[in-house]
Amino acid sequence: MIEKITSEHNPIALHRALERIWGTRPGWGRLAAVNHNVIGVRFMLTALVFFAIGGILAMLIRTQLASAESVFMDAKTYAQVFTMHGSIMMFLFAIPFFEGMAIYLLPKLLGSRDLAFPRLGAYGYWCYLFGGLILIGALIGGVAPDSGWFMYTPLSSSVYAPGINSDVWLLGITFVEISALSAAVEIIVTIMKIRAAGMSIDRIPIFAWYMLVVATMMLVGFPPLILGSILLEVERAFDLPFFDPTRGGDPLLWQHLFWLFGHPEVYIIFLPAAGAISTILPVLAGTPLAGYRMIVAAIVSMAFLSFGLWVHHMYTVGIPHVALSFFSAASALVAVPTAIQIFAWLATIAQGRPRFSIPMLHIFGFFFVFVIGGLTGVMLAMVPFDWQAHDTHFVVAHLHYVLVGGFVFPMLAMAYYWVPHLSGKQPVQHLSHAAFWMVFIGFNVTFFFMHLTGLLGMPRRIFEYPADFGWETLNFISSMGSFLMAMGFALVALDFILLFKFGRPFRRNPWRAGTLEWAMPTPPPSYNFASIARIDNRADLLDPDKIGPRLAAGRGYLGIPRHDRMEVLGVDPVSGEPDQIVELPRQTYLPLWTALATGAFFLLMLFKLYWFIPVALAAVIVCFWGWTVRDGSPIDEGVVPIGHGVKVPVHIRAPVPPSHLAMVLTLVANATLYISLLFGCLFLWVSAPNWPPKDVSLDMPLLMLAAVVSILACVGNRLASRKMTRALAGNALAFCAHLLSAALFLWVALLTLPAPSGHAAIASLFVILIYAALHGTIGAIFAAHALWRTLRGHDEAVRMLDLKIGRLWHDYSAAAGVCAVGFCLNLQSLITGSAP
Amino acid sequence: MRHPLLLMVLGFLVWSGAFLGIYFTQATACSIATENQFLHPSGWVLRLVLIGLFLASALMVIAIYRLQRRSSALSSATRTSDFMKGVTTYVSVAALFSTAFCFIGVFWLTLCAL
Numbered sequence: 001m002i003e004k005i006t007s008e009h010n011p012i013a014l015h016r017a018l019e020r021i022w023g024t025r026p027g028w029g030r031l032a033a034v035n036h037n038v039i040g041v042r043f044m045l046t047a048l049v050f051f052a053i054g055g056i057l058a059m060l061i062r063t064q065l066a067s068a069e070s071v072f073m074d075a076k077t078y079a080q081v082f083t084m085h086g087s088i089m090m091f092l093f094a095i096p097f098f099e100g101m102a103i104y105l106l107p108k109l110l111g112s113r114d115l116a117f118p119r120l121g122a123y124g125y126w127c128y129l130f131g132g133l134i135l136i137g138a139l140i141g142g143v144a145p146d147s148g149w150f151m152y153t154p155l156s157s158s159v160y161a162p163g164i165n166s167d168v169w170l171l172g173i174t175f176v177e178i179s180a181l182s183a184a185v186e187i188i189v190t191i192m193k194i195r196a197a198g199m200s201i202d203r204i205p206i207f208a209w210y211m212l213v214v215a216t217m218m219l220v221g222f223p224p225l226i227l228g229s230i231l232l233e234v235e236r237a238f239d240l241p242f243f244d245p246t247r248g249g250d251p252l253l254w255q256h257l258f259w260l261f262g263h264p265e266v267y268i269i270f271l272p273a274a275g276a277i278s279t280i281l282p283v284l285a286g287t288p289l290a291g292y293r294m295i296v297a298a299i300v301s302m303a304f305l306s307f308g309l310w311v312h313h314m315y316t317v318g319i320p321h322v323a324l325s326f327f328s329a330a331s332a333l334v335a336v337p338t339a340i341q342i343f344a345w346l347a348t349i350a351q352g353r354p355r356f357s358i359p360m361l362h363i364f365g366f367f368f369v370f371v372i373g374g375l376t377g378v379m380l381a382m383v384p385f386d387w388q389a390h391d392t393h394f395v396v397a398h399l400h401y402v403l404v405g406g407f408v409f410p411m412l413a414m415a416y417y418w419v420p421h422l423s424g425k426q427p428v429q430h431l432s433h434a435a436f437w438m439v440f441i442g443f444n445v446t447f448f449f450m451h452l453t454g455l456l457g458m459p460r461r462i463f464e465y466p467a468d469f470g471w472e473t474l475n476f477i478s479s480m481g482s483f484l485m486a487m488g489f490a491l492v493a494l495d496f497i498l499l500f501k502f503g504r505p506f507r508r509n510p511w512r513a514g515t516l517e518w519a520m521p522t523p524p525p526s527y528n529f530a531s532i533a534r535i536d537n538r539a540d541l542l543d544p545d546k547i548g549p550r551l552a553a554g555r556g557y558l559g560i561p562r563h564d565r566m567e568v569l570g571v572d573p574v575s576g577e578p579d580q581i582v583e584l585p586r587q588t589y590l591p592l593w594t595a596l597a598t599g600a601f602f603l604l605m606l607f608k609l610y611w612f613i614p615v616a617l618a619a620v621i622v623c624f625w626g627w628t629v630r631d632g633s634p635i636d637e638g639v640v641p642i643g644h645g646v647k648v649p650v651h652i653r654a655p656v657p658p659s660h661l662a663m664v665l666t667l668v669a670n671a672t673l674y675i676s677l678l679f680g681c682l683f684l685w686v687s688a689p690n691w692p693p694k695d696v697s698l699d700m701p702l703l704m705l706a707a708v709v710s711i712l713a714c715v716g717n718r719l720a721s722r723k724m725t726r727a728l729a730g731n732a733l734a735f736c737a738h739l740l741s742a743a744l745f746l747w748v749a750l751l752t753l754p755a756p757s758g759h760a761a762i763a764s765l766f767v768i769l770i771y772a773a774l775h776g777t778i779g780a781i782f783a784a785h786a787l788w789r790t791l792r793g794h795d796e797a798v799r800m801l802d803l804k805i806g807r808l809w810h811d812y813s814a815a816a817g818v819c820a821v822g823f824c825l826n827l828q829s830l831i832t833g834s835a836p
Numbered sequence: 837m838r839h840p841l842l843l844m845v846l847g848f849l850v851w852s853g854a855f856l857g858i859y860f861t862q863a864t865a866c867s868i869a870t871e872n873q874f875l876h877p878s879g880w881v882l883r884l885v886l887i888g889l890f891l892a893s894a895l896m897v898i899a900i901y902r903l904q905r906r907s908s909a910l911s912s913a914t915r916t917s918d919f920m921k922g923v924t925t926y927v928s929v930a931a932l933f934s935t936a937f938c939f940i941g942v943f944w945l946t947l948c949a950l
Contacts, residue, residue, distance in 0.1 A: 201840070202919035293919065297926030304848035305934060308855050318950045322886075323862055325941035326855065333937055337930070574840060574916060682860075686867045 014530050014554045017561045022113065022527040024587060032587040034118035035526050036103050039125050041422070043100025046129055047093050053136065054088035057081050059486055062446070066479035068467035078463035079146035080165070084139050086149030090265065091173055092132045094407055098272035099124075099183040101414065102211050104422075106187065108517035108524065109205045109279075111196025111533045113568045116189040116658040117182075118584055119591050119627060124179035124186075126595030131175030134602070138168040145169035148461065150258055151232070153243035153251040158236045167606055170233040175602045177222050184218035185665045187211050192573040193582070193658045196516070197534040197557055200576035205515055205539040206289060206296075210275025213299045214268055217306070219665060221264040223673035227680070228257030231767070237608065240756050240763035242684070248760035250688035252317060253680055259310035260676065267306040267334075269403060271299060273410035274341055277363055279540065280417050281345055283513040284360045285352030288541060291344035298337035305334040315386045324383050331381030338374060342367070358432040362413035365440045366405055373401030376451070394454025400447045412439070412492065417511065419496065424523040425503025426510055431495040438488030445481025449474045509544050519544035519551060531556030531643070532569045557643045569642065570651055570658065580654035581640060585627075594623035621781060628785060628802070652801050663805045667812045674771065674816060678823055681764035685830060692831040693759035699752040700828075703821045706744035706772070710817035712737035713779055717810045720786060721803050727790045734810060735783035741817060742776030745769045761831060765824055772820040775813035782806040840909045840917075844924040846900045847931030851938075854893030858886055858939055866948035886942040894935050901928045 024033040033039065060081050064072045073081065103121055107114050115121055138144045145165045147156035156166040191204065191212045231242045232254060241247035243254050282289040289295070308330035315324060345367075354360060376398040380386050389395060420426050453474045458465065465471055509518035516539060520528055531554045533547055550556065557578065558567050570580035597619035604613050639647040651657040685691060713734045720730030749769035756766035786806055865882045904910060910921040 200916045202916045293922045294926060297923045297930065300845060300923070300927050301848065301930040301934070304845070304852060304931075307852065308938065320862065320866055320946065320948050320950060322941050322945040322947050323859060325945050326859060326938050329938040329941070330855075330934070333934055574920075679856075679860075686864050 011530065011553045014559070014561075015525065015552075018527040018530060019525060021561055021564050021566055021586075022525075024526065029587065031592050032589045034122045034585070034587055034591065036107055036115045036118065036121060037524055037526060037528075039118075039121045040100045040102075040104025042125055043096050043103060043128070046125075046132070047097035047100060050088050050092035050132060050136075051097070054085050054093055055486060055489060057085040057088070059482065061085060062479040062482040064463060065465075065475050067476065068469075068472045069464050073463065075463045076146065079148075079461075080139065080142075080144040082461060083145045083148055083169075084135070087135065087145060087169060087173065089403075090149060090269075091176055092128075092135065094269045094403070095180055095265075096128050096176075097411065098214075098269070098407075099180065101276070102187055102272065103183065105418070105517060106190055106208065106211060107194070108520065108528055109207055109515055109539065110191065110194065111199060111516045111519075111529065111535065111539070112190070112194045113528045113532070114194075114566070114584055115186050116194050116582065117186050117662065118566075119588060120182045120186050122591035123595055124182035126592055127182075127598060128176050128179035130595060130599040131172050131179075131602070134172040134175065134599075134606070135168060138165070138172070143168065150262065151254070152258075153232065153254045156232065157243060158239075164606065167233065167236060170229045170236075171602045171606050174226055174229045174233075175599065177226055178598065180218055180222055181669055184215040184222075184669075185662050187215035188219070188665055189658045189662050191215075192661060193570050193656075194568050195571050195576055196532055196539075197569060197571065197578050198576050199535050199539055199571065201574050203535065203538045203576065206278045206292065207275040208539075209296050210271050210278065210299060213303045214271045214275075217264050217268050217271075217303050219669045220307070220672050221261050221268060223669050224257045224676045225261035227673045227676045228254055228261075231257075231680070233605070234763075234767070237605070238757070240766065241760050242680075242763055244760070245689050247758065248684060248688050248690045248693060249763075250684055250760075252314070252687065253683055255314050255317065256310070256683065257676060257680060259313045260307070263310045263313065264303075264306045266399075266402060266406075267302060270406035271302070273366075273407045273414075274299075276414040276417075277345060277366065277410050278341070279515065280359055280413060281363060282348055282352070282540065283417075283511050283515075284357060284363075285348050285354045286512075287348060287352030289344065290347035290351060291340070292538075294340055295344050298340040302334060302337040305330055305337070309334060309381075312381055312386070315383050316390050328381055328383050332378060335374060335378050335381075342371065357416075358427070358436065359413040359417040361433070361436050362409050362416065365436065366409035366413065369401055369405030369409060369440075369443065371405075373398060373403075373405045377402060389454060391460050392454035393450045393458045393460060396460055397447045397450035397454060400443075400450075404443055404447075412436075415496070418517075419499060420503070420506065420510055421517060421522050421524070423500050423503060424505060424521075425499060426506050427495070427499045428502055428504065431491050431498065435488050435491035435495055438491060439485055440488075442481050442483070442485025442488050446478050446485055447481075449478045449481070453478070508548060513544065514541045515539060516542060516544060516547070519548035521552070529556070530554050531559035533557075534644075557646070559643055562640075570648075570654065578642060578646060578648050580648050580651045580657065581642060582651045582658055590623060590626050594620060594627075597623050625781075625785070657801055659801065660804055660808075663808045667808060670812070674819070677768065677771065678819070681761075681768070681823070681827065684760050684764060685827065688760060690759075691761065693754075693761045695754050696761060696765070696828050696831050697752070697754065698765065698824055698828055699748050700821075700825065702744055702748050702752070703769075703824060706741045706748070707814075707818045707821040709737050709744065710741035710772075710776060710779075710814045713741070713776075713783065714807070714810045714814050716783070717786075717803065717807045720790070721800060721807065728787070731783055731787040731790055734806075735780055735787055738776045738780035738783055738810075738813070742773045742780065745773035745776060745817070745820070749773065761827065765827065768820045768823060772813075772817045775809075775816050779810055779813045782809050840920045840924070843904055843907055843909060844920065844927055846904070847897045847928040848934075850893055850896045850900060851931050851935050854889065854896075854935060854939065857893075858889050858942065861889060862886060862942075862947060869948055882947055883942065886939075886947070890935075890939040890942050893939070894932065897928065897932045897935050901925075901932065904928060 024030060024035055024038050064070050064078055143164050145168055147161055147166055151169055154160055191208045234240045235242050241249040243249045243251050278289055309327050311327040312331045380398060453471050456471060458471050529551045531551050533551055533556050535542060557569055566584040566586060568582045569578050570582040571577060572579050597616060601616035604616055639649050641647050716730045716733030716737055720727045749766050753766055754762050756763040786803055904924050910917055910924060
């Protein structure tokens with residue numbers, strides 16, 4: 001029946017119907033956009049604006065350093081400029097750009113209509129934009145962060161940075177990182193669940209493998225930075241001395257937490273770019289990617305190894321030889337999976353007949369620059385050399401070779417490759433060659449000579465240097481190179497403006513690629529595919545020219561719009577067989593309102609208006625609650641047809657819906673933060689001076705009661721899930737148990753502990769108890785939501801998704817509560833045992 | 837642990853645990869060594885403990901490799917299973933090599949000297 005209807009469907013009518021459902025409304029309606037095409041482009045354009053601002057700051061740095069004893073900037077201004085340059089490039093450009101690229105490209109490569117959580121993508125974008133605006137606003141106002149993009153304590157602590165500058169960084173970056181974490185969850189769930197039919201795990205496009213690995217790294221890599229930022233902000237705002245050695249804190253705790261994020265961050269930036277190269281290069285070489293399996297294994301191995309070398313940024317802080325060897329070995333080892341990818345790309349070129357187009361030129365630029373950066377990286381991984389070069393311009397040269405080589409050249413390659421998809425026009429390419437050579441030569445002139453100034457002993461971050469040190473000529477050459485590079489980037493921008501204005505239209509698939517993003521009209525419609533494909537080959541070895549017209553005629557799955565719903569296909573993660581229809585939420589202003597409420601929370605923290613913060617938090621909760629109220633299908637069907645005689649359930653009835661997986665991933669990120677916190681506190685006990693504190697008295701009976709009560713919340717949830725007649729009682733029990741456990745943890749933290757500002761040990765216990773109390777409070781909100789649904793007569797027998805998601809939270813918060821109590825008990829006994 | 841993706845990374849999960857475990861044991865022991873002659877850096881007990889942890893983690897990675905070879909999730913005669921088996925083998929071999937390469941220093945390097 002379905003097959004008959006779809007095959008007789010008029011493609012134009014189908015297009016109009018789908019565009020009406022999926023399209024973004026004009027005017028103010030644009031603020032309600034949730035479509036991945038819109039959100040992805042917004043991310044990339046905003047990131048490019050930040051790139052331009054960061055680039056201008058780089059020009060200011062090079063102008064200052066072009067001559068000895070320069071009076072162009074004073075030390076204070078220079079500190080703000082170099083801090084903002086690094087922070088913008090890392091947090092506001094590199095990561096958000098590839099997030100945007102993934103948001104735009106992934107659904108297309110996977111043969112889907114959108115990502116798993118469109119509203120989350122929109123919320124992430126607004127958080128990114130508002131967080132970035134806070135940082136840029138501070139720069140314009142002259143109160144920008146000035147302690148370096150790594151914010152080392154005690155330089156960033158309130159003693160040495162009493163103004164608002166460091167708070168801007170800590171709160172602004174944390175605000176921005178919400179978008180990174182939400183993107184990570186969204187990307188993983190989309191790759192695992194939202195694909196074309198038949199796209200088994202061995203058939204997903206190589207770019208999806210890269211993004212799966214990167215998103216997982218983000219999920220585990222960002223929480224330590226967020227934790228560090230919270231602890232430092234808490235120290236600055238409330239005087240809890242986590243990093244103050246006079247009161248049992250340790251500045252090295254910040255370095256550990258920062259680099260636990262900071263080193264994987266380099267690979268988080270590089271891998272999406274490498275994924276793009278693995279996608280583009282085989283097309284330009286006209287042959288399949290060599291060593292597909294080896295590449296997948298290499299990037300998985302690289303992800304793990306990249307977390308084992310954070311201390312290679314801290315070789316000089318005083319670490320025993322054997323420990324240095326662990327990190328040095330891991331630092332050297334990570335070059336192996338990188339080299340595997342490089343050799344696989346070279347083998348692909350060698351096997352094929354490469355086209356020397358503009359994207360290929362940028363890929364060669366990447367090879368040259370990135371390999372040099374990798375080699376200097378291996379040099380710096382060796383402890384004796386690092387001790388000599390540490391904190392010199394050699395390191396600055398190395399990191400720019402890695403990041404510009406590993407990200408900017410691939411970014412330009414992918415821009416030239418995919419902008420025709422986005423614009424529907426092919427480049428005229430009059431300026432492209434000149435722009436490439438200006439960027440390439442300018443970059444190498446700028447940064448190659450920095451290796452030499454570094455080896456001559458020029459330290460990083462100095463704002464002036466004496467004339468007789470012999471650094472001036474090399475610095476002058478570097479500065480000239482940087483201006484040439486800036487002109488090259490301006491030419492690239494002009495080239496793209498000309499492309500959008502005068503580019504040649506094309507029919508479909510200009511590169512003769514084998515990936516699904518070319519099996520659609522260009523520029524893409526809001527729904528990507530009029531129907532969903534079934535694929536029978538690896539997703540980069542397809543024939544978009546044949547698949548495209550069939551899908552446009554509605555001959556795939558979901559070829560008939562149903563009840564004006566935004567429907568995508570959910571599949572089994574391994575086999576790729578359809579197992580559910582995922583009904584996506586329609587366009588809404590809620591992500592914008594939620595981000596504004598979140599922004600209000602951060603601004604109130606920044607301006608120390610703490611009494612108003614509960615209002616902002618309540619607004620955030622109400623907004624998020626609004627997301628769930630409007631969620632879910634009003635029509636409760638069993639299984640529904642998707643075409644070709646296949647019937648599957650709607651996601652709300654499916655065994656593993658995307659939101660369940662999303663909650664598991666959120667808890668993984670949360671657990672990483674919690675484990676980092678517990679290890680951080682243990683680190684202080686192991687290495688911080690001025691331990692133990694004089695007095696650590698904990699009300700253990702109350703704490704144990706709190707842990708037992710938090711377990712009762714899990715019992716309540718299970719009671720509600722098992723028998724519908726007990727839903728009310730079970731949810732009420734979960735609600736009360738969470739509230740009581742939160743109250744008990746708060747009671748112990750606020751009323752029985754000694755003042756947390758007295759010693760880092762007390763501060764640690766205080767924060768851990770607050771963490772447990774916070775989880776109890778959020779658990780109470782989950783339980784209240786379930787209670788509300790029960791009172792409204794929601795049929796929990798068939799719609800258990802919300803209860804299942806709630807159960808994950810209840811179980812996690814109970815485990816967190818028990819761990820908190822166990823940790824408090826242990827720390828108390830350790831302190832008591834080591835007391836003089 | 838039947839999901840093939842989790843099975844694939846099991847070896848490196850052990851490597852990660854070993855990394856944290858060995859580093860934490862060494863750092864903690866060195867911190868309290870001044871008060872406890874049993875754990876004194878010149879003594880052999882700490883080195884034996886670290887070697888024990890190293891060997892235990894290497895043996896665990898090998899055990900995981902054998903488990904993966906026998907796992908039903910990776911041994912069915914399908915294209916997907918064959919792909920996952922191939923990638924899992926590469927990743928596990930990498931995990932074993934990484935374990936040996938990263939922690940081999942516990943045999944001879946000074947334990948607590950800066």
